[in-house]
Amino acid sequence: MSSPQVIYGHLKEVRDLKVDKILKKAITIDSSDSISKTVGVLVNSDSYEVFCMDGKDVLTISARELLGIKDIGDVKIKSLLRKIQPLTRNDTVEKAAAILSHYRMRSVPVVEGNEIVGVVNGKDIVELLQKQDLKWIPASNILTADPITVTSTDSIATARKLMITKRIDHLPVIKGGKVSQVLTSMHLLQVIKPTERLGMGLRGLDLQKKYKENIANMGSTRIPNLNTNAPLSLVIESMLKNDSSCCLLTLWDHVHGIITYKDIINLLESKVPSDVPLYIVGLPEDYSSAEIVKTKFDKIIRNLTKVYPEVEQAKASIKTIHNPDSNRPHYEVSVRVFSPYRTYNYTEMGWDLSKVFDTLGSKLIRNLSQRSKKRWKTSIRKVDKHDIF
Incomplete structure (x- = not known):
């Protein structure tokens, strides 16, 4: 399995590229449009998402979200739209990748002066990655x-x-x-x-x-x-x-x-400063407790290495689950811990991202410390008594 640390260094050029270099035309609607008109815009433009401005806020809705709508007549689309974080022309592809992952989107709008001036498409980012030498990364790494x-x-x-x-x-x-x-x-x-x-x-x-x-x-x-x-x-x-x-x-x-x-x-994950290589994907910079989350993730892994020293690196993926019936964001966090023996996967969901990481930390330490003890006991059994005395 290819190391996330090696991949991270290899893709620096793509991560640091300004999004202005790959800007495309945005598919927009008006918040006063009907649901049926919005569906028509998506189908006719073959777009997965549409966007609109509401004052300073950027709103969106995707094809999958529209599948849950029972009445697609002349009901206004505004009540179904969700707020997202946009980009500026000077933002990097790394930030675009974080937003795409966090909101589970395929494109993210670029805003200038309260106006959507374009979008960065996930497909265009993939085209950038095509130009890199990725033959050494097996598909099984990310499937x-x-x-x-x-x-x-x-x-x-x-x-x-x-x-x-x-x-x-x-x-x-x-x-x-x-x-x-x-x-x-x-x-x-x-x-x-x-x-x-x-x-x-x-x-x-x-x-x-x-x-x-x-x-x-x-x-x-x-x-x-x-x-x-x-x-x-x-x-x-x-x-x-x-x-x-x-x-x-x-x-x-x-x-x-x-x-x-x-x-x-998701290969364009962000690196968290730590003694053990840590990576987070899907944590937008506008999240009020972003630094707290990074600190907690670092602390979790540092504590984990005390009971399970085999940890080589870890990766957290954060996604927002949109609930049209609530204004509160619902988060899904997946953590992968890499060791020489295998990769461990853990997932937790909740309304409070900070508490979600607390719960994940308890799970990781409890589970992997038990595995470490079992391996130690097994190793002791295998030691010949003549080697002890």
């Missing part, structure tokens, strides 16, 4: 193992529910024991796009009828499918060549994992 799948005979409603509840945008479709295509949130968004010839009273009935239909051949067949041992450079090349937002990794016709743009962008 999401055992992705959730559906069958071609499952209903569209089943796929929609999975995307909403599991917060995912890609569902491999199994047909005849093999993956036949991949269904995305953008495909389902086309299903809920209102048909202009239908009256308002008929739209809901027509939508329910569509949801009951089988997935069948819906989805994209232009999805790269590589061996789990493939180098990351080949994964990126295949995704860009096929204009695909994901790549499947298979082993003996079994879907072993999936890689998305998000997984690749």
Whole structure:
């Protein structure tokens, strides 16, 4: 497995690049627009997100978030929009990557004088990474193992529910024991796009009828499918060549994992000053307790090394889970601890990010200290009595 510390140093040029160099046109709406018009804008522009300004605030909504809407008529979109942190022209790609990861987005707007002047797309960041020599990083380093799948005979409603509840945008479709295509949130968004010839009273009935239909051949067949041992450079090349937002990794016709743009962008993690190499991805600078979180993560790992000295490095990934029924942010934090023997993964969720790290710290120390004691006892048993005296 390639060391995060080596990867971090290798990608410095990309991390330090100013976002102004890769700025693209933003897809915007007005907060007074209807939900149905917003859906139409996303489908027609083939965009995953749209943005708008509300005073000094930047608001957004994504394709997957719109899948949960029951009434897509002339209801205003404003109540569903969520506030996000924008970029400035002088910000770096590293900061853009942090925001993309934290808000689970595919693009982040750049604002100048209370006006959205463009966006930085995750795909464009991946194109920057394509120019780096990444043949030495195996795809297995960053894949999401055992992705959730559906069958071609499952209903569209089943796929929609999975995307909403599991917060995912890609569902491999199994047909005849093999993956036949991949269904995305953008495909389902086309299903809920209102048909202009239908009256308002008929739209809901027509939508329910569509949801009951089988997935069948819906989805994209232009999805790269590589061996789990493939180098990351080949994964990126295949995704860009096929204009695909994901790549499947298979082993003996079994879907072993999936890689998305998000997984690749997470390579641009931020480093936390510490005796043990520590990395955090998804912690925007506008978070009021950002420095406290970094300090806590450092303290957790320093305390952990006292009971489990095998720790070589650790990585934390922070995501905001949007809840339209509450203004409070809900956080999901995943921590990976690397040792010479294996990698340990822990996940915790909560409203208070500082308390989430406290809970994770207790879990890590309790679990890994027990493993250290077991290894010590095993080593003692293996020592010959003649070596003791």
